[in-house]
Each structure stands twice: as C-alpha cells, then as structure tokens.
Amino acid sequence: MTHTIIEACTGCTACVKICPVAAISGERKHMHVINAAICIDCGACGRICPSASIINEEGELCQSLKKSMWLKPVVLQSKCVACGACIQVCPTSVLEFDETSGEHVIPTLFDEKNCIGCSFCEAACPTHAIEMSVPAMSKT
Amino acid sequence: MKSYTGKVLWVDLTHGTWQEETLSDEIYKKYLGGIGLGAALLYRDMPPKADPLGPDNILGFMTGLLTGAGSFFTGRWMAVAKSPLTGTWGDSNCGGTLALAIKQSGYDGILFKGASDHPVYLYIDSKGPQLLDASPYWGKDAIETEDLLIETHKSKKKPAVAAIGRAGEKLSLISGIVNDRGRIAGRSGLGAVMGSKKLKAVVLAGSKRVRAHDPIKTKWLSLKCSRDVMLPLQLLPSRLVSMFGSIIGHLPMGMSQNGILVAGIMRKWGSVGTLPASVGMGDTPFKNWAGTKYDMPGFNQKVDTDFILKTEKRKYHCRECPLGCGGIVELEGKQAESHKLEYETSASFLTMLMSTDLELAYEMNDLLNREGMDTISAGGCVAFAMECYEKGWITREDTGGSELNWGSSEAIRILLTQMVVRQGFGALLTDGVKRAAEKLVPQAADSAIHAGGQEIAYHDPRLDPGMGLHASVDPTPGRHTTGAQLYYDLYKLWTRVPGLKPAALFYPKETKFEADEYRMKGAVAVSNFTQFYNGMGMCYFGMLIGVDRVPVFEWANSVTGWNLKPEEYMEIGRRIQTLRQMFNIREGIDPRKINVSKRLLGDPPQTAGPNKGVSFDLKKLKKGYWKEIGWDAETGIPTTETVAELDLTDLVKVGGVL
Structure with missing residues (x-):
C-alpha cells in the first residue's frame, strides 16, 4: 500500500506542490487523491500536510513537520566511494557531485531548499556514507 | 521485495x-535480466530471418537484476537486437546512468518493434511513457541531443538520455547508442537499428x-567489497606498468595475473592504463595486426599514459561503481571536456594506425562519441584503408x-x-571492413580483419588464443x-564454483594453444559466467578483479x-549462451564459418615481437569448446539433449513460450 489521503483533507494543495512525481490530484478546497500507481512513498506529502490527512505505507498517520525540521542528507567523505547511487535515486535531483571535492568527486546536497527529506539517498548508499540530520539542529 | 520490476515495456x-x-519470477530465474531476458524475448517475438534494419527487428534496452x-x-x-553488422545475435553494453534509469522507469527492459515514419523519441516519467516528435533533434549529434532533451524535460528529476548521433541516423553498420555525453554501446552496429526505426532517443x-x-x-x-578492491597505486608510474608487460611478454613461461592489479590500474588510469603493459607483452596489435611493437620503437615513451592523467579534470564513475575508471579530460584551447580514451580506443587510433598523435586521438574519440560510432570498428576500418x-x-x-x-x-x-556522416571516400568504410573489402580487389579480403563481419577488439589471439x-x-x-584465457585467471571462478581447476601461476606457453580439458572447461566457464553477470547488469572490469573479492554470487542471492549456488547461476549462464547460439542457428548462421581472420592465428607467423613464430589451430579450439558446452x-x-537439459525446448520450437 502506498500513501493515501483521508477525509480530514482540506484541499490546501500543499501536497500537490511538494509531490516529486505528480501523484496527487484534486481541486482546491476538496479532498485530494494519491494515485497509488505513481506514488513512490517519499513521504513528503505527509510531512507538509497541515491537517494531518495523510496515511503512510505502514498505515500510520503522518506527522506534519516544519520544513526547517526536515531531515537532510550529509555525505560523509570518509565513507563515500563516489558511486553516485544517491544522486540518481533522488526524486528531486538535489544532490550533485561537488567538483571541488577531490579526484574522485563525491556528492553533496547543493539544493537544500528543494530536498524533500525522503531519505532515499541514505537507503541507496551501499557504504552507509549518508546520514540524515536536521540542518538547523546540526548548526546549533 | 525483489530487485527487479517484473515488467518490460513493449513500444x-x-x-x-x-x-x-x-513476467513471472520463474522467467527471471530461468533467464535473469539483461542480455538473458533480452535473448528470450527476442527469440520468442522476432520473426526468423528478420531484416536487421527493417521493422521486424526488435531493439531492447535491458537492465540487470542487481542494478x-x-x-x-x-x-x-545492454542493448540487444539482431546485428546488422554480423547478421547474428547482437548485443552491446554501456555504463553511465541509464541502467538505473531504466529500472526507475518501472521496467527491467524497454523493447522497440516496428519502425516510425518520422523521427521520434520515447519519454518516460512518473506518469508513464510518451512517444514524442524528434524532428528538431534529427541531424544533431548525440551530446547536443542529450543536452537539449535534458533541458526540455528537466523538471524536478533530471532525466537520463540515450541517443544516436548522425552515424546511427545514416545507418552506419558500426554505429552505436550514446548516453551520458559520450559513453557508447558501440558494438554490433545497434545504432543503425535505432536509426532504422527513426528512434532518435x-x-x-x-x-x-x-x-x-x-x-x-x-x-x-x-x-566489504569496497574495502577489498581499493588497492592504492597512486605512486605507480606508467613506465613500471610497461616494464611489467615487457617482462611477462618475454618470459619463457606463461604467467597468470591477479585481478587486484586490474583494480589498481583501473582506479588510477582507467582501462588506458593497461596500454603500456599490453604493448610490452604483445597483446596490443600494431599496423592492422601485421606489425609489432618493434615497428614503433619507444611507443610507450612517446605515448605516456601519465599524460592522460595530467589532462584529466576529474574521475568519472558509472553509477554504483566504487572504482571510477572513467575520466573527464580537457586539452586547454584544443579539446573541450570529453570522456578520456579507453584502452581499445587508444589501440585503435594509435598502434593500429602507427600514430603517436595523442591529441588527435582525443579529438577523434570525442568526434566518434558525439556522432555515435564504435571506435574499435572505426580504427580497424582506417587501418584497413591504410594497408x-x-x-x-x-x-x-x-x-x-x-x-x-x-x-x-x-x-x-x-x-x-x-565516415561518421557517410560522405566522400570515407563512405566506403562506414559499414565496416568486410563490406569495404567486397568493393575492392579480392586480395583485400585478407587485410580486412574481422570475425563474422565485426572488427576485432585489440587483444592479440597470438598472445591469448582465448581471445x-x-x-x-x-x-x-x-x-x-565475451571471454579469454586471461579472464579465467582473473575471474578466479574456482574459488566459488566446484569442479574448476585453479590457474597455475606459471605454465608452459605452448599449453595455451591446447584444447585440453582444463582449457576448454575454463573457456566454457568464462562464457557461462559472462552471461550470468550480464544478466545481473554487472561490469566486466569489476569482474576482472575476481569473484574472491567481488561477491557477485552472494549479491545475486541477497x-x-x-538461494542458488554459484554452479546453478553458471548453468543459467550456459542456458543464455546456448539460447544466443540457437538464435544464430535459426537465422541460418553456420558457426563453422565465423572465425577471426587468419592473420590473428599466426598465418603467416610474425617474424619479430613477443608473438614471433606463433600460429595455432582455431578449428581445434572451437571443436573443443563446442563439445564442452554441449553443442x-x-x-x-x-544438441537436442543440451536444449532439453537447459529447459529451452518449449522456447525454441515454433510459437515457443518462455
């Protein structure tokens, strides 16, 4: 089962805008629908939804989070082997090779604003070289 | 959860x-993915004796089970189709980002049949496939096409693109399919199949x-694997690699090699790093296979692979590769960023043509990658013309x-x-040496070096008869x-597969040419393993490191x-190899008539160099191989028994099923 929308939906369209694969449809102020054939379970809709209307693939109600509290990838140079799997699985293409990172260039999060915090990169990394953390928290 | 999608897309x-x-799980267990699945689908759906450049040919873009x-x-x-160059089963293999992109589209393979009457390209995003007009891109090179299509379709997700250049559009039989700005599935002439279908990208x-x-x-x-394959060879100079090759070439005994060296060389230089050693040992051909390293004295000093490193701006890794044997090079003021030379391209544009012009090789490599022409075949054609x-x-x-x-x-x-645009005198060579020779005097046929119509990659069978x-x-x-005796040494299959003998460190050189049980079992094991790892979507450079360090069988299960044993995977490899052969038999191909040119068998023998005096009986080796594999x-x-044993009987009969 993929993510689904329940009746609490207010039709605010926040999920439509954040969904990286355009799986959500619906008219403003009306309940929206997730196309299960398209949904990739990135969870962005659940995190952005202000009315707690999204059920995740485990059947749990998703918790809305401020965008500043979303997890973002940090690439650990010492573990990364530059295979680029993280770059390719990213549904919003926000990771890219850092041309200044040495001979075997390694990825970095160059577009933090558009990162949806899905953790696909962390899951795909064969060497556990990606850690997800909240940028605001790590800065403090 | 499983790593394959269970679906293919037919267009x-x-x-x-x-x-x-x-597709059912049983089909994957029987044929794996990649070339294996491609062979099964094409055998089932392609009409026998299809015109390779006609609508009945099927062109598949396949991805492996591990990807x-x-x-x-x-x-x-892997691209699969009937080859217009050889008339046989055709496949070609390429890295970059496309393999994963195929699977991210939701398919283990995308297969094209029929032909469009106008240029089109296939676009797949999260909402599914669309066929779109490619007229604005027709006539453009593959890199320009890729850049434009990425710009057109870049929304949240950056797309991966495979395209043909003008060589494919012009139906050159040595054209390929290009992705990631200059990587190319170059062999078997499959760019022409794409061009014949008016499929631009x-x-x-x-x-x-x-x-x-x-x-x-x-x-x-x-x-564990990433730790096991990273041998730091940063301080190793190319002249030491060259010396190593010369020593091996002139040893009175044969010497098997170790895959960990391959990993180190690949990581530092890429495949071109093997050039000095290959030249030294007599692996690299000179002067259209008629010369030796003594025809170009000091070649390894004049063409220093360390120079390539100096022009390298950064390493290039195909997706999911820790080695990074690729590289992006630039010659300031002369050559914009391009993929660096591979070993094959350097032999093709340098030793085969008796050239030391490395800058020209860069330029021509970029040209052919842009226009989508196979550098191996193209260099062979130029060498033929020069001879x-x-x-x-x-x-x-x-x-x-x-x-x-x-x-x-x-x-x-x-x-x-x-050649790339089929113009002028070069047009004679645009379809390969065999067809070019047919238009010249009869004696020219002996100078056209190929097997079954395809120019032979640059590893000398007089050194390694397995090649x-x-x-x-x-x-x-x-x-x-597809195989060599060297690969048997490097793959180290005996560490995982019961019944295979380890390679001896030293052996009498003359035993290389024997069709004895050890050599023939080894040759068949290499074939079966090749088909297995192609089905898994793996890179042969990675495999050369050896299965003792690269846990391919263990990955396959995880x-x-x-829960299959290595020997069971090897048997699946034998099924795929046999099915590919059955494809050829159905096409009317006579395997006895496909042979590397006699020059490569030492007829006449070379009078100098590491392979001086060598000649061998290919027919004997072929018979030994056929017997061992069950043909x-x-x-x-x-044989009927082998086809039955491999559970292929239902597929190879008329109206067969997978």
Missing part, C-alpha cells in the same frame, strides 16, 4: 503504441524505487587526393570525419568482453531473495 513504433508485459539494489559494478545497461525520468530482498546483507557485502593504400589497392584518385600513409594525422582525421576462440565461437563475434562438436549447433 510499437509503427503504430505509436505501447504496452507492458508482466539499483545496493551492490557494486551494476551500472551497466530514449529519455527516462522515472523515480520508482529499487530495493534488495535483503538490503542489510547486500550493503554488508558492498562495504590497402600501401599495397596499391586504394589510390589517391580513390581518396580524392588524400594520402593514406601510416600514422598520417591528416588522413585519420579526414577518413573518420567522412581468438571467444571472438569466433561467441554468438556475437568479434568481441573482447538482492533477489533466491555438436562438428557443427557448433546445440
């Missing part, structure tokens, strides 16, 4: 329609997830005034520039990736959830 270009086909699931060396995708922007059955085990294996010119079979009148002297940079540039054997017995002839030893046709 009918004649009618502009498409449909998905769902995207957290293992390494799995960034390879495939643009993939899917984001579907790929997951291993057991991600924890898979990652554990990957972590014909030397012998007076081609004259200045024929060439329009150009002098095709050995090593002439001007001649090389003119010929290749004409000549596999280039002749494999259902896709002329390839260097990713799919199967008729006299004809090379898989």
